[in-house]
Amino acid sequence: MRRTLLAATVAAICPGQLAHALPVQKDSAAQKQSYLRRLTEAQYRQSVADIFGGDIKVLGNFEPDMRVHGLLAEGTTRVSITPGGLEQYESIARGIAAQATDTEHWDKVVGCLPDAADKTGIRCAAAFFERVGRQLYRRPLQPVEVKSAVDDTLASAKKLGSYQAGLGAALAGMMTSPDFLFRVERPAADAELDAWSRASRLSYFLWNTTPDTELLEAAARGDLDTTVGLARQVDRLMASPRFNDGVRAFFDDFLRLDGLGSLSKDTTIYPAFSASITNAAREQTLRTISELLVTERGSYLDLFTTRRFAMNRTLGPLYNVPVASKEWTIYEFPASDPRAGLLTQLSFLALHSHPGRTSPTLRGKAVREVLMCEEIPAPPANVNFSVVQDVSNPNLRTTRERVQAHLNDEDCAGCHRKTDPIGLGLEKFDGAGQFRAMENNAAIDVAGDLDKASFVGAAELGNVMAKSPAVASCLVQSTYRYAMGRSIAKAEKPLIDQYKRKFAQSAYRFVDLVRAIALDPSFYSSPPVGDGGPESHGKEKS
Amino acid sequence: MSTKDFKMTRRSFSLRGLLGGGAVTVGMPILEFFLDANGKAFAASQGGGRLPLRFGTWFWGCGMIPSRWVPKTVGADYDLPPQLAPLQTLRQHINILSGFNVELGAKNNQPHISGPTALRTGDPSDNWQQITAPTFDVLIADAIGSGSYFRSLDMTADGNPRTTYSFRSGSAMNASTPSALDLYTKIFGGDFHDPNAATFKPDPKIMVRESVLSGISEQRKRFERAIGAADRERLDQYFTSLREVEQKLALQLQKPPPAVACVKPQAPGAMPPGTDYTDVQLRLANHKAMSQLLAMALACNQTKAFNMVFSESASDLRHAGNTTAYHQSTHEELIDRSIGYQPSVDSFAIQSMQAWADFVEALASIKEGDGTLLDNVLVFAHSDVSMAKNHDVRGIPMMTAGRAGGRIKSGIHIAGNGDPVTRAGLTLQQLMGVPTDTWGTDALRTSRPITELLA
Numbered sequence: 001m002r003r004t005l006l007a008a009t010v011a012a013i014c015p016g017q018l019a020h021a022l023p024v025q026k027d028s029a030a031q032k033q034s035y036l037r038r039l040t041e042a043q044y045r046q047s048v049a050d051i052f053g054g055d056i057k058v059l060g061n062f063e064p065d066m067r068v069h070g071l072l073a074e075g076t077t078r079v080s081i082t083p084g085g086l087e088q089y090e091s092i093a094r095g096i097a098a099q100a101t102d103t104e105h106w107d108k109v110v111g112c113l114p115d116a117a118d119k120t121g122i123r124c125a126a127a128f129f130e131r132v133g134r135q136l137y138r139r140p141l142q143p144v145e146v147k148s149a150v151d152d153t154l155a156s157a158k159k160l161g162s163y164q165a166g167l168g169a170a171l172a173g174m175m176t177s178p179d180f181l182f183r184v185e186r187p188a189a190d191a192e193l194d195a196w197s198r199a200s201r202l203s204y205f206l207w208n209t210t211p212d213t214e215l216l217e218a219a220a221r222g223d224l225d226t227t228v229g230l231a232r233q234v235d236r237l238m239a240s241p242r243f244n245d246g247v248r249a250f251f252d253d254f255l256r257l258d259g260l261g262s263l264s265k266d267t268t269i270y271p272a273f274s275a276s277i278t279n280a281a282r283e284q285t286l287r288t289i290s291e292l293l294v295t296e297r298g299s300y301l302d303l304f305t306t307r308r309f310a311m312n313r314t315l316g317p318l319y320n321v322p323v324a325s326k327e328w329t330i331y332e333f334p335a336s337d338p339r340a341g342l343l344t345q346l347s348f349l350a351l352h353s354h355p356g357r358t359s360p361t362l363r364g365k366a367v368r369e370v371l372m373c374e375e376i377p378a379p380p381a382n383v384n385f386s387v388v389q390d391v392s393n394p395n396l397r398t399t400r401e402r403v404q405a406h407l408n409d410e411d412c413a414g415c416h417r418k419t420d421p422i423g424l425g426l427e428k429f430d431g432a433g434q435f436r437a438m439e440n441n442a443a444i445d446v447a448g449d450l451d452k453a454s455f456v457g458a459a460e461l462g463n464v465m466a467k468s469p470a471v472a473s474c475l476v477q478s479t480y481r482y483a484m485g486r487s488i489a490k491a492e493k494p495l496i497d498q499y500k501r502k503f504a505q506s507a508y509r510f511v512d513l514v515r516a517i518a519l520d521p522s523f524y525s526s527p528p529v530g531d532g533g534p535e536s537h538g539k540e541k542s
Numbered sequence: 543m544s545t546k547d548f549k550m551t552r553r554s555f556s557l558r559g560l561l562g563g564g565a566v567t568v569g570m571p572i573l574e575f576f577l578d579a580n581g582k583a584f585a586a587s588q589g590g591g592r593l594p595l596r597f598g599t600w601f602w603g604c605g606m607i608p609s610r611w612v613p614k615t616v617g618a619d620y621d622l623p624p625q626l627a628p629l630q631t632l633r634q635h636i637n638i639l640s641g642f643n644v645e646l647g648a649k650n651n652q653p654h655i656s657g658p659t660a661l662r663t664g665d666p667s668d669n670w671q672q673i674t675a676p677t678f679d680v681l682i683a684d685a686i687g688s689g690s691y692f693r694s695l696d697m698t699a700d701g702n703p704r705t706t707y708s709f710r711s712g713s714a715m716n717a718s719t720p721s722a723l724d725l726y727t728k729i730f731g732g733d734f735h736d737p738n739a740a741t742f743k744p745d746p747k748i749m750v751r752e753s754v755l756s757g758i759s760e761q762r763k764r765f766e767r768a769i770g771a772a773d774r775e776r777l778d779q780y781f782t783s784l785r786e787v788e789q790k791l792a793l794q795l796q797k798p799p800p801a802v803a804c805v806k807p808q809a810p811g812a813m814p815p816g817t818d819y820t821d822v823q824l825r826l827a828n829h830k831a832m833s834q835l836l837a838m839a840l841a842c843n844q845t846k847a848f849n850m851v852f853s854e855s856a857s858d859l860r861h862a863g864n865t866t867a868y869h870q871s872t873h874e875e876l877i878d879r880s881i882g883y884q885p886s887v888d889s890f891a892i893q894s895m896q897a898w899a900d901f902v903e904a905l906a907s908i909k910e911g912d913g914t915l916l917d918n919v920l921v922f923a924h925s926d927v928s929m930a931k932n933h934d935v936r937g938i939p940m941m942t943a944g945r946a947g948g949r950i951k952s953g954i955h956i957a958g959n960g961d962p963v964t965r966a967g968l969t970l971q972q973l974m975g976v977p978t979d980t981w982g983t984d985a986l987r988t989s990r991p992i993t994e995l996l997a
Contacts, residue, residue: 034770034772034773034776035769035770035772035773036769036773036776036777061703061717061719061720061724063717064703064704064715064717066671066713066715068671075713078671078713079713079714079776080713080714080775080776080777080779080780080783081779081780081783082710082714082715082716082717082779082783083693083782083783083786083787084694084696084716084717085717085783086780086783086784086786086787087787087790090751090755090787094751148757148761151757152753152754152757155750155753156750156753156754159746159749159750160746160747160750166750169750169751169754170754172751172754173754173755173757173758176754176755176758176784177758177761178758178765178777178780179765181780182780184768184769186768262701262702264816264818264819264820266860266862266863266864266865267818267862268862268863269863269865274816275815275816276816278816354865354867354870355820355860355867356860356864356865356866356867357865378652378653379653380651381650381651381652381653381656381932381933382651382932382933
């Protein structure tokens with residue numbers, strides 16, 4: 001619902017001041033620091049694949065994640081689990097446990113059975129839950145927890161007449177427990193996170209999954225408490241191909257690409273569009289980002305000008321380019337081509353359009369809100385849209401002519417001046433993201449401006465984006481909010497400013513920003529500095 | 543079977559009772575809704591006694607055109623203006639509530655949000671994440687929903703689980719089941735026990751699941767010690783949800799009372815991935831299939847509360863091939879001076895009312911006791927706005943269907959004359975046994991139920 005309410009209500013926007021809304025918490029809110037982060041669907045799936053193997057199917061509908069201040073990551077510290085959601089989690093967990101303990105997977109996943117030396121299978125189950133429990137809960141299990149899982153196994157085995165089924169039932173229970181469904185962050189005595197919580201934060205930030213054995217062992221040895229030990233792990237995780245998963249997860253969230261999952265276009269108007277296109281468009285953007293930011297260790301700002309797009313055979317026809325390879329490949333558009341930068345990819349163009357036509361307002365609003373972290377207010381309730389959208393008026397052939405009405409009306413102009421001139425620069429791409437030279441047989445004028453910078457067309461708009469301080473700043477604060485799963489506390493503003501300076505000094509290399517956050521002690525401190533103190537832990541109080 | 547392996551805990555008691563074949567006395571909720579005043583079980587569908595009280599909501603987006611929707615006459619035998627024409631054969635079951643207003647006071651009218659948040663929580667909000675009170679359907683489900691397999695069935699016909707108007711709080715959204723096949727699997731899938739089956743044998747798999755989940759419940763204290771005050775509420779929510787799943791499993795270990803009208807339906811076919819439910823014909827078909835499944839779920843005593851969404855606030859419906867969808871049309875379509883209204887907006891509103899008729903018809907088509915299922919249900923239907931063109935929240939259209947077992951009159955049109963919209967929510971809560979005498983905030987605060995509705 002939120003998806004379309006946002007999309008649908010902004011056909012026009014409104015009077016009133018634009019808020020340059022850096023999502024900063026009020027101090028009272030910051031004091032309510034959460035240590036409970038619900039796994040996102042992507043994190044759940046990846047954790048299961050890492051623990052039990054990639055061939056285990058995760059079947060069922062997840063409780064939807066919640067987007068707060070533009071990030072699902074921030075919603076993870078707000079949401080709990082509803083009755084309907086828990087029923088689903090339990091069902092998904094049973095499905096996973098049944099596969100993990102079937103004959104095909106038993107040897108690999110469990111690897112032991114009751115035998116002469118272990119008649120009841122107690123030892124086998126205990127060893128299994130100690131090992132797998134540590135991966136599921138991201139910390140060693142307490143003896144009482146192991147005993148409980150073993151008891152569940154034996155009691156269930158008796159009832160079901162099968163040791164394997166009994167162990168599966170206990171495993172499903174473990175995966176329905178809050179210890180698995182939430183990342184429970186535990187402060188240590190010195191008001192920083194304990195080693196296991198550090199390992200978790202690091203692993204989900206860099207790989208978007210549960211800590212691997214090596215990281216857990218580093219945590220057990222206390223390595224993560226030392227500068228050298230931490231750096232060793234950060235370097236290892238970032239050197240791994242799996243670091244790509246972490247970067248992709250961030251950009252999927254930051255760019256709200258999940259919206260493509262429920263995007264529909266009118267296939268009569270855009271016959272080339274289909275569900276496989278939206279999936280490929282999402283993948284294209286993520287692969288383009290991986291290539292530029294991770295493989296090439298490039299500048300984030302170059303993302304707005306790059307002509308190197310990941311491409312496959314599904315997308316080739318929509319971009320009018322030949323794709324010989326059956327696999328994904330990098331295609332470089334010539335300098336004469338109108339495609340340049342993220343804003344000219346299908347994912348952005350189609351996501352921020354109506355089902356049957358473009359919307360300079362939606363596209364401009366997305367640039368402001370998603371990429372510049374500004375907030376554009378909703379339009380007034382009693383706005384009259386009919387001139388703007390009168391597609392049958394013979395005098396108003398292009399979208400530019402129609403949206404000009406926004407700018408002529410002083411009630412509308414305050415906000416629309418912020419959005420429409422950006423989106424108009426992208427008008428040569430239709431509502432499905434395909435190139436068009438004409439609209440209703442009229443030439444399309446793609447002149448526009450962003451703040452005080454003028455441009456003509458998408459490529460120049462990309463150059464303007466790449467020079468905008470707000471674009472760089474928005475990425476820094478979004479990366480930090482993503483890493484922490486919460487808004488930025490007032491007291492953290494100097495820290496964020498410092499990250500911004502470092503980001504500029506490192507030529508806007510995204511990997512350097514990530515590394516700086518991952519190595520910073522503030523990433524592992526529990527409450528935001530000066531905003532809560534030990535009383536917000538609650539550990540001692542209860 | 544020996545029980546020495548089990549610790550003496552709540553879960554072991556329940557297992558022990560079942561393993562030993564004896565009466566289960568601990569950890570089991572009572573099937574109170576199937577019991578009459580003497581505590582005797584009865585067959586709901588045989589007219590043998592008190593029938594369960596059931597309540598649900600039905601939502602559609604983008605309202606209506608007042609001159610084409612509001613009946614000219616009030617009271618019984620109201621006239622049916624063009625947009626209500628689909629209700630022709632169902633009028634005696636349906637009340638029309640027109641002219642009740644959302645008073646925003648100093649608050650802004652947030653398009654498509656102020657209306658439904660005000661109507662559902664009594665307090666208009668800028669977005670759903672900011673609501674503080676539960677929506678009233680949740681309060682009603684809390685009052686009547688216990689003892690059924692599902693506290694509530696939340697559904698949407700648009701394919702998107704996020705489309706819901708049921709919230710316990712801004713961060714606790716009751717996600718919707720988004721398709722007929724998903725709904726079928728949820729209700730009539732592996733966990734379904736036919737109430738009319740000749741024999742009943744408790745399923746050991748369910749016993750084991752209940753026992754394992756009880757084990758998590760028992761660790762609640764340990765969790766509470768491990769988390770901070772800020773997370774207490776969220777942990778409470780988790781354990782409340784866990785308790786509900788445990789209760790559902792416990793119910794499944796008891797022989798369900800027979801329900802004569804209950805017939806396990808055929809599974810609907812799977813829709814291809816990426817099916818575009820914004821197409822109005824596909825939407826109507828998905829909605830109709832889901833309505834029929836819900837009706838059977840009610841007849842089979844699977845739930846007593848439900849929420850159905852036909853189309854979201856700011857309706858996304860459209861006709862294939864048209865660049866302008868319903869919501870856009872409400873703002874953009876020129877009023878045809880020869881007829882005095884926006885013609886395609888009018889046609890979408892009529893199709894929305896056709897969906898409402900399909901829904902009511904699904905409930906009315908199942909016989910129960912001396913009448914139909916509909917007689918024993920109360921459905922409350924509403925939209926987000928009245929005239930969508932300017933997001934008008936005065937006179938948001940509302941309707942009820944069904945008699946709630948004789949608690950409410952039906953077949954009448956009540957004109958609100960500008961009274962607060964919260965009078966409806968208050969009335970419904972009181973009818974369903976929520977102990978409240980006032981509801982809503984500021985200008986929407988009311989203690990006046992709509993007494994004309996009460997039987």
